[in-house]
Amino acid sequence: MTKVNRRTFIQATGVAAAAGVAGMPNVVLGASKKVVVVGGGPGGATCARYLKIFDPGIDVTLIEPNQHYHTCFMSNEVLAGKRTIEQIRFGYDGLKKAGINVVHDMVTAIDPEKKVVKTAGGKDFAYDRCVVAPGIDFRYETIEGYDEAATKTVPHAWKAGEQTVTLRKQLEAMKDGGLFVLCAPPNPYRCPPGPYERASLIANYFKKHKPKSKIIILDPKPKFSKQGLFKAAWKKFYGFGSDNAMIEWRGAQEEAGVVSVDVASKTVTTRFGDKIKADVLNVVPAQKAGKIAHVAGLTNDSGWCPVNLHTFESTIHKGIHVIGDASIAKGMPKSGYAANSEAKVCAASVAALLNGKEPPAPAYVNTCYSIAADDWGFSVAAVYKLARDGSKIMKVSGGLTPGDAPAEYYKREVFYAHSWYNNITRDIFGG
Amino acid sequence: MPGRRKHTLLLAGLALALATVSAEADSHGGKKKPELISGASAEMLAAQCDGCHGPNGASGGPAIPNIGGHDAEFLMEQMKGFASGEIPSTIMGRIAKGYTDDEIKRLAAHYAKQKWVPAKQKFDAGLAKMGAPLAEKYCEKCHEDGGRKADEGIPVLAGQWLPYLHFTMADFISGKREMTKKMKKRVNKLMKSKGEKGLNAVLEFYASQQ
Numbered sequence: 001m002t003k004v005n006r007r008t009f010i011q012a013t014g015v016a017a018a019a020g021v022a023g024m025p026n027v028v029l030g031a032s033k034k035v036v037v038v039g040g041g042p043g044g045a046t047c048a049r050y051l052k053i054f055d056p057g058i059d060v061t062l063i064e065p066n067q068h069y070h071t072c073f074m075s076n077e078v079l080a081g082k083r084t085i086e087q088i089r090f091g092y093d094g095l096k097k098a099g100i101n102v103v104h105d106m107v108t109a110i111d112p113e114k115k116v117v118k119t120a121g122g123k124d125f126a127y128d129r130c131v132v133a134p135g136i137d138f139r140y141e142t143i144e145g146y147d148e149a150a151t152k153t154v155p156h157a158w159k160a161g162e163q164t165v166t167l168r169k170q171l172e173a174m175k176d177g178g179l180f181v182l183c184a185p186p187n188p189y190r191c192p193p194g195p196y197e198r199a200s201l202i203a204n205y206f207k208k209h210k211p212k213s214k215i216i217i218l219d220p221k222p223k224f225s226k227q228g229l230f231k232a233a234w235k236k237f238y239g240f241g242s243d244n245a246m247i248e249w250r251g252a253q254e255e256a257g258v259v260s261v262d263v264a265s266k267t268v269t270t271r272f273g274d275k276i277k278a279d280v281l282n283v284v285p286a287q288k289a290g291k292i293a294h295v296a297g298l299t300n301d302s303g304w305c306p307v308n309l310h311t312f313e314s315t316i317h318k319g320i321h322v323i324g325d326a327s328i329a330k331g332m333p334k335s336g337y338a339a340n341s342e343a344k345v346c347a348a349s350v351a352a353l354l355n356g357k358e359p360p361a362p363a364y365v366n367t368c369y370s371i372a373a374d375d376w377g378f379s380v381a382a383v384y385k386l387a388r389d390g391s392k393i394m395k396v397s398g399g400l401t402p403g404d405a406p407a408e409y410y411k412r413e414v415f416y417a418h419s420w421y422n423n424i425t426r427d428i429f430g431g
Numbered sequence: 432m433p434g435r436r437k438h439t440l441l442l443a444g445l446a447l448a449l450a451t452v453s454a455e456a457d458s459h460g461g462k463k464k465p466e467l468i469s470g471a472s473a474e475m476l477a478a479q480c481d482g483c484h485g486p487n488g489a490s491g492g493p494a495i496p497n498i499g500g501h502d503a504e505f506l507m508e509q510m511k512g513f514a515s516g517e518i519p520s521t522i523m524g525r526i527a528k529g530y531t532d533d534e535i536k537r538l539a540a541h542y543a544k545q546k547w548v549p550a551k552q553k554f555d556a557g558l559a560k561m562g563a564p565l566a567e568k569y570c571e572k573c574h575e576d577g578g579r580k581a582d583e584g585i586p587v588l589a590g591q592w593l594p595y596l597h598f599t600m601a602d603f604i605s606g607k608r609e610m611t612k613k614m615k616k617r618v619n620k621l622m623k624s625k626g627e628k629g630l631n632a633v634l635e636f637y638a639s640q641q
Contacts, residue, residue, distance in 0.1 A: 050478065054474075310468075337482055340482050341479055341482065344475070344478040344479065345475075348475055348478075360471070360472060360475060361468050361469065361470040361471040361472070361475065362468065362471060362475065363471035363475050363476050363478075363479050364479065365479040365480070365482065365526070367482070367483055367522065367526075379521070379522050381522050381525045381526050382529075383479075383526055383528075383529025383530065384529075385467040385468060385469065386467065386468045387465045387466070387467060387468075388465065388466040388467060388468055389465065389466075391465070392465075394464075394465065394467055396467070396528075396529045397525060397526065397527075397528035397529030397530075398525050398526065398529065399525045401521070401522075408601075409521055412494070412521050412598060413521050413522075415493060415494035415594055415598075416494050416495055416521060416522065418493065418494070419483075419490065419491070419492055419493055419494045419495035419592075420483050420495065422485075422490075422491035422492060422493075423481075423482065423483055423484060423485040423490055423491050423495060424482050424483065426485055426486055426491055427481055427482050427485065427486055430486075
């Protein structure tokens with residue numbers, strides 16, 4: 001399927017290979033090319049696939065505990081009843097078909113000196129380079145009374161799957177006239193427009209099935225992603241700003257952030273001291289890099305992983321690359337598309353480095369769609385290049401859907417959002 | 432360790448301050464943009480497009496079009512038209528501005544080399560049947576070989592995604608997007624004799640070519 005064989009890829013790196021070994025440096029030099037990818041989400045799966053595309057000679061192993069991955073993107077459509085959970089579920093057959101060794105196990109340690117990944121299953125995987133894409137973990141300690149056990153009844157549903165189903169069932173069981181409270185996280189977090197799309201699509205469901213119900217978003221932030229577009233959509237479809245508003249956003253002041261949760265009564269307390277009792281409660285806590293990033297010592301004081309923005313190699317441990325939400329990709333958001341984009345830059349760099357070449361010139365893109373109502377979607381996009389000094393991934397073009405666009409434009413963006421989903425999931429998981 | 436590290440940081444900070452000063456001096460008071468790394472290969476650039484357009488530019492639809500297997504000249508025209516605003520778009524105008532002419536050329540050549548994968552989509556068999564002779568009569572002169580031609584700036588229509596074809600024709604007919612004189616004449620003729628149903632039939636015909 002690919003037009004990039006190893007020879008063209010090596011040429012594409014722009015570095016002249018030593019005469020006589022250009023075609024197969026690994027064979028001639030006897031160099032080993034083993035990559036272990038930790039995590040099978042958008043970042044990890046894309047990286048594994050593109051390592052094989054850029055250099056089929058690389059031995060790629062992907063380690064992921066789950067048999068399936070549920071994408072966070074479009075999981076809000078599951079909450080709204082527009083899509084089933086099966087429609088956001090992906091397996092790893094596409095990766096296996098691409099020649100990737102997929103292992104279902106939990107990585108428990110990475111030894112950067114011995115270059116070995118260890119798993120809960122007791123296995124050791126030696127690597128020449130390791131790519132870590134663990135996604136996010138939650139700072140439960142920032143909200144009193146909330147922890148992992150509490151997610152059974154008060155889900156965060158910020159990793160799609162079981163909790164998405166739980167929250168959907170709760171919304172379905174809620175009486176008309178009920179209150180849904182969404183506690184949004186502080187920056188930085190996975191999917192910046194996600195909480196606001198979630199509120200929009202749940203309002204879309206309420207409007208059709210439980211029109212007397214309300215939604216309150218409690219937000220520790222004074223502003224949020226695509227704010228103008230969301231507020232305009234809420235006004236148009238959900239009475240935002242009126243006495244009869246279905247969505248209320250409390251976030252103009254820092255005080256609206258949630259500091260404690262009483263799980264049993266589904267009551268939250270804000271920093272200001274307001275107490276709000278919800279019928280359905282969704283708490284999305286502050287976030288940090290996924291657990292293995294901390295265990296492997298790849299994080300700094302921020303709780304995220306500092307990386308070289310050209311290769312995504314950790315600035316803490318050589319030979320280990322970190323991509324996706326867990327990395328500090330200065331200039332890019334924590335989005336599924338960004339993870340997919342970073343994975344490709346990382347894969348090209350890793351393939352080059354394993355062949356003794358300089359990493360090729362990078363290119364990055366982010367596109368992100370949000371759906372706010374039936375036939376009403378909008379997007380943000382950016383094309384990026386790396387600053388020569390490596391300090392930042394700089395936006396060279398992009399921007400938001402214009403606020404004054406005609407209705408037809410927003411309608412087309414829903415079509416494009418669904419197409420985007422079909423294509424990016426094929427790009428991530430193959431098949 | 433802190434002593435030495437602090438020292439290094441101080442030096443780095445000083446160097447940065449000096450660099451900033453000289454950068455500002457260079458830019459005559461304007462905001463100086465940092466130098467960027469350019470020269471990404473066609474494969475690297477295209478990998479970043481495939482996230483939305485599908486592996487090798489073969490879209491899974493329903494609305495994002497296939498780009499793999501199109502004529503290079505057509506693809507270049509599209510990108511430049513999006514960037515200038517001459518061709519209306521939703522997201523592509525914002526994205527196309529991020530590429531230099533040279534990058535667009537490389538991308539177009541890359542996608543022109545890919546295999547055209549006809550969209551597997553539902554179509555109205557009755558309308559498609561009605562559309563076949565209409566396409567032959569009104570479109571075939573340019574969109575040769577039943578819309579399969581990918582040369583001389585002519586886009587492939589056979590097996591393109593139907594919602595995309597509808598969006599594109601809606602923009603042409605509303606005047607948001609300019610048609611060539613030749614196309615305008617023929618579309619007008621088709622609309623005059625067969626109306627909107629005739630146009631839909633033509634699009635269903637092209638969608639049926641899988």
